[in-house]
Amino acid sequence: MKIYELLQKHSRLPSHKELQLRTKEPTWENYDFWHDFDETFRVYRYHCHPRDRARIMSEVTRRIMDTAESQRPFEILDIGAGKGENILDIMASLFMQNRRPSALDIVEPSPMARECALQLLPRYEYGGCLRDAFSTLEETEKRTYDAITLYNAIFYFEPLEERVVYFLHGLKKGGILIFLYANGFIDYESVIQDICDKSGIPHKITLSVLPLRLFVGEGEIVYKTDMLKTLKRFCFQSKNLCNNPVSDEEFIEILRACSEDGFVDYEHRLLTIQVR
8 A cells, every 4th residue: 555545544634725825834944944854855865766766867857858859958947956966867867868968947945955056066157057046936037948847846836826837838839847746645637737728828748657665664664753754744744734644653653554675655746748
C-alpha cells in the first residue's frame, strides 16, 4: 500500500482552498526553518534511491528535448529553484544531449536559498547555464521560454487560477510547462486541467507516475526526529497543513507498514502541459 493511502485513513487534509491559504505561510525569511530544512533535506536526498531520482531527472529532460523542432539552445525558467541542486542536474543533462549551452532563469523567493543557487549554478556568460535569478515571477517581465519547471513548488506561487495562465502565456509556441509533485495528497491535475481548458489556449496535457523510493530502514526506522518532521511536512502532516496530523509514533508505524526491503515509495506525478 502507498504511503498516501495509509495516511488518508488516519488524517484529514483541509479543503483545496484552505490548503492554498495555509501553504502560503512566509517561511522563506525564517532562518531557523531554512537551517533545519537544509540539514534534513541533505539526508532526504541521500536516502533517495539514485536510480529513481535519475529517472525523474531523465524524464524531465526528455520532455524538454521533445519540444525542440531543431537542435538549438533552450531558454528555461525554473520556479521555486531552492538552492539549485535539481535544476543543475537537468541543465547538465540537457547540455549533454543538445550539445549547446541553454539559458536558465530561476525564481526563488528565499534570499538565502537564492544566494546558494547563485553560488552553485554555473553562469551563462561563462559557458554555463544561469542567466538571471529573480525573487518574483513579475521580474521575468515579457521573457518567453521553451520550458517552465516547478519541482514541488506549486503552492508557493498561488493563486493557481492566475499563475497557470501566466505560465502558459510565458511559453514559446510548442513550449512546455512541467509540474512535479508528490502523488496522492492533492488532486492538482484536475484543478490544472480545468484552468487550462478555461484559458482557451490550445494545449496538450500528459501525466506520468514515477517511483521515488526513500530508504527508511529495515525493521527499525533510521530517521531522526528532524528528518521525521521534514518528511511529515512533505506528506502534509504538519500542524499548519493538516487538521489532525498523525503523531511521530503513528507516522513511524505507517512507514513500517508500507516499506519494502527498507524503502518507502514516495511516488511522484509528472504533469506536463504543452502549448500548441
